[in-house]
Amino acid sequence: MIADARSAETAEDLTGDAELIRRSQDAPDVFAAVFDRHAPELHRYVTRRLGDSLADDVVADTFLAAFRRRGHYDVTRPDARPWLYGIAANLIGRHRRAEVRSYRAMARTGVDVVAESYTERVDAEVSASAAHRDLAVALAGLSAGDRDVLLLIAWADLTYDEVAHALGIPVGTVRSRLHRARKRTRAALGGVDPTAFDEEQDRG
Amino acid sequence: MDDLKTLRELRADAPLPDAGRLSATRARFMSEGPEAGRFSAARAAAGPRGRGLRAFPRPLLLAAAFAAVAALVAVFAHPGQTGGAPPSAAGRYAGTAVTLERAALVAGSRSTSPTPRPDQWQYSRSMDKQANGPDAGRVQEEWIRYDGKRAAVFGDDGRLRISKVPPDPGDDDLSPQRYAERLRKLPTDPAKLLARVSADLHWINLPVETAGGTAGAEDADARAFRVLSVYLGQQAVMPPKLEAAIYRALARIPGVRIELDVQDGSGRKGLGVFRDTGPVTRRYVILEPGTFRYLGTRMVWLRGEEINGEIAFRAGSVWTVTELASGIVDRAGDRP
Numbered sequence: 001m002i003a004d005a006r007s008a009e010t011a012e013d014l015t016g017d018a019e020l021i022r023r024s025q026d027a028p029d030v031f032a033a034v035f036d037r038h039a040p041e042l043h044r045y046v047t048r049r050l051g052d053s054l055a056d057d058v059v060a061d062t063f064l065a066a067f068r069r070r071g072h073y074d075v076t077r078p079d080a081r082p083w084l085y086g087i088a089a090n091l092i093g094r095h096r097r098a099e100v101r102s103y104r105a106m107a108r109t110g111v112d113v114v115a116e117s118y119t120e121r122v123d124a125e126v127s128a129s130a131a132h133r134d135l136a137v138a139l140a141g142l143s144a145g146d147r148d149v150l151l152l153i154a155w156a157d158l159t160y161d162e163v164a165h166a167l168g169i170p171v172g173t174v175r176s177r178l179h180r181a182r183k184r185t186r187a188a189l190g191g192v193d194p195t196a197f198d199e200e201q202d203r204g
Numbered sequence: 205m206d207d208l209k210t211l212r213e214l215r216a217d218a219p220l221p222d223a224g225r226l227s228a229t230r231a232r233f234m235s236e237g238p239e240a241g242r243f244s245a246a247r248a249a250a251g252p253r254g255r256g257l258r259a260f261p262r263p264l265l266l267a268a269a270f271a272a273v274a275a276l277v278a279v280f281a282h283p284g285q286t287g288g289a290p291p292s293a294a295g296r297y298a299g300t301a302v303t304l305e306r307a308a309l310v311a312g313s314r315s316t317s318p319t320p321r322p323d324q325w326q327y328s329r330s331m332d333k334q335a336n337g338p339d340a341g342r343v344q345e346e347w348i349r350y351d352g353k354r355a356a357v358f359g360d361d362g363r364l365r366i367s368k369v370p371p372d373p374g375d376d377d378l379s380p381q382r383y384a385e386r387l388r389k390l391p392t393d394p395a396k397l398l399a400r401v402s403a404d405l406h407w408i409n410l411p412v413e414t415a416g417g418t419a420g421a422e423d424a425d426a427r428a429f430r431v432l433s434v435y436l437g438q439q440a441v442m443p444p445k446l447e448a449a450i451y452r453a454l455a456r457i458p459g460v461r462i463e464l465d466v467q468d469g470s471g472r473k474g475l476g477v478f479r480d481t482g483p484v485t486r487r488y489v490i491l492e493p494g495t496f497r498y499l500g501t502r503m504v505w506l507r508g509e510e511i512n513g514e515i516a517f518r519a520g521s522v523w524t525v526t527e528l529a530s531g532i533v534d535r536a537g538d539r540p
Contacts, residue, residue, distance in 0.1 A: 028238035035233055040220050043229075048218040055221075056229045060236075061367070067237040115215055132214050135207075154211045185207040 017080035021073045031070065035063050038084055045156050046088060050095050051102070051117035058095075062088040077165070085156055086166030089148050096144055103140035107133050131189060138188035142181055149174055150181040236357065236367075240332075240344055298462040303475065304455040307496040312448035317440065319384070320532045322351035326380050326440060327540055329529040333469045335505065335521035341469055343528070347536040352379020356536035364537045384441035392445045394452035401431040401453070425457050429479045432457075433489045439498050440530065451496070466490055468500045469524035476502065484509050500526035 017034060024031040039059055047055040065087050066080075073083060092099070106112045110127045128136065139147060148167060152158045160178075164171040320326070325347040333341035347356040356366045378386065391397045402424040432450050436442075454460050459479045466476030468490045475496070476488040488502040505521040531540025 024238070029234075031238050032230075032234060035230055039226055039230065043221045043226065044218050047221075048215045059226075060229045060232045063233045064237050064367075067233075112215070115217070118219055119217070128214075131210050135211055135214055150211070154208055155215075182207055185211060189207050189210060 016078035018073065018075040018078045021070050021080065022075050024067075024070055028067075031063075031067050034066070034080060038081060039063065041081075041156075042084060042088060045085070046092065047118055048114070048155055049092055049151065050099055051114040053117060054095060054098075058088060058091050061091050065091070079162075081156075082158060082162040082166040085152060085158060085162075086168065089152070089167060093144055093148075100140050103136040106136040107140060112136075134188045135185060138181075138184040142184060146177045146181040146184075149177040150185070153178060239342070240346075240357075296464040298464055298475065300460060300462050301455050303462045304451040304477070307491065308448040308451040310494075310496050311451060312444050314444040314447070316444060320350045320380070322349070322381065324350050325356070325533050325536050325538070326350060327529070327531050327533050327538070328527065330500070331469045331524070331526040331528055333522070333524045333526075335503070335517050335523040341524075341526075345539075347533070348380065349536075350380050350532075352381060354536065358537075366536055380438075380441055383438045387435065387438060387441055387443060387446055390435075390446055390449075392443075392449040394449050394456060397446075397449045398428055398453040398456055401435075402428045425459060426479070426481060428457050429454070429460060429487075433487070433501065436489055436498050437501075437527075440532070463488070466502060468502065469526035470528060472499055472526075474499050480506065483507065498527065500524060 015033075017037070020030055020033050024034070042062065043055050043059045046058045050058065062084060066084055073080070077083070102112070102114050106128050110133055112128050112132075115128075139150075142150065145167075149163055152163045152166060153160075158166060160171050160174045163174045167174075169177075326349075327345070327347050329343065329345045331341045331343045345358060349355070354366050356364055358364055391400060432454055436447070436450055454477060457479065461478055463476040463478055465473045466478075466488055467473055472490075472492070474490040474492050476490055478486050478488040480486045484505060484507055486504045486506055488504070490499040490502055491497065492499055501524065503523040505517045505519055508519045509517045529540070533540055
């Protein structure tokens with residue numbers, strides 16, 4: 001039994017996402033704990049993809065959409081992160097052109113407008129390294145689905161299985177999309193990873 | 205060169221927001237999400253996994269015409285055989301079959317409303333009185349475009365905020381247009397309708413939509429009552445023949461009864477079509493006497509409910525969602 005003064009908070013900290021979401025069916029305010037737990041990381045991820053100015057809206061809309069469909073949450077999955085990042089992926093996708101434009105600009109000019117948006121130094125232009133400019137070329141050229149897979153793995157640290165769950169695609173498709181995306185990024189960086197061509201070409 | 209490592213270094217300095225930065229976003233989420241009546245109380249009032257109850261009763265044109273019908277509703281003393289503590293000791297009850305048949309006759313004779321244009325907006329003003337919230341209740345005004353592609357509310361700053369998050373088609377949170385399509389496809393034969401909603405996979409909302417259901421799944425009768433209650437809330441797009449069939453189908457569900465003088469959140473007294481959801485809660489759909497127009501929903505706790513060892517709702521707690529006004533307007537922010 002938990003008896004100290006922080007009992008409620010502690011209990012909530014120890015409660016899995018699935019249980020919080022289940023409880024929020026009848027006690028909607030409980031969903032606030034899901035927001036508090038995951039909003040900071042998600043905000044950072046959205047900022048990294050779209051810049052500072054869109055992050056607040058995308059995060060709020062992600063949690064609103066998640067809240068609305070909380071009844072469909074698969075409560076056998078204790079961690080809500082893949083679910084939330086999947087919803088966010090759709091909302092980020094609405095700003096696809098702006099996102100691609102930022103990669104193209106970075107490739108062309110070396111100025112990363114996204115990094116500028118969250119950097120407080122106004123005196124220094126945020127300029128990308130040569131390698132990052134090369135990467136920007138590759139990122140701009142990826143299909144939206146391939147880019148989602150690549151960046152969910154590289155920036156959100158999701159596993160293959162989690163990406164599959166987030167995007168609603170089979171794990172085999174995650175692998176093939178990642179494989180395709182990384183061929184681009186490797187080629188853009190000028191180095192060819194010889195193992196890349198040994199992997200099975202499973203197109204899902 | 206490791207491409208993933210280089211990629212992980214790109215924009216790696218993107219900051220984690222502090223609580224101050226997130227507070228406005230959190231406040232917006234809470235006010236439009238958990239604290240907004242439509243998405244919280246309405247759903248809980250619709251069932252244990254309650255679904256959206258967006259309801260837009262049309263003007264009460266038939267009130268006078270059918271006032272006489274209300275006077276004919278038979279009144280019986282209720283012996284209290286439904287189990288649990290009755291919500292009010294002096295509850296008066298009407299005959300279920302006769303009342304719902306009258307409701308069906310009245311509803312079936314309504315005229316059909318013209319179909320709105322996709323770019324028109326459905327306006328709703330509703331009141332949400334939480335069981336353990338402020339007594340005054342929370343009044344929410346909202347607009348949703350008929351095609352569902354936009355929704356609008358006034359923010360705390362008084363500015364109209366139009367959101368592009370559409371209702372999720374995988375969920376029941378449908379646009380008015382989609383609700384209209386769904387309702388048109390339902391059978392208007394009461395027995396067939398009951399069979400359909402008792403097995404409506406779309407409304408089985410437990411962890412995932414599976415044919416077999418899972419632990420905690422509601423039984424067919426409970427589901428039928430819940431689903432029909434939700435459909436009844438879609439007054440703006442309700443075909444009259446379907447509404448009549450819904451009342452006749454409700455009459456066939458075991459455990460459905462009618463209580464008289466059940467108050468909605470704004471104090472109006474109506475006919476309470478109710479069913480107990482297990483031993484803990486009783487859920488009402490409140491209809492205006494005479495016109496049988498949908499006024500809102502009410503949930504009463506017949507006994508206290510604990511969640512994780514804490515009393516979440518005391519016995520006698522009441523949760524209401526009340527439809528106060530509705531209509532079709534041309535622009536978000538307009539009122540009918």
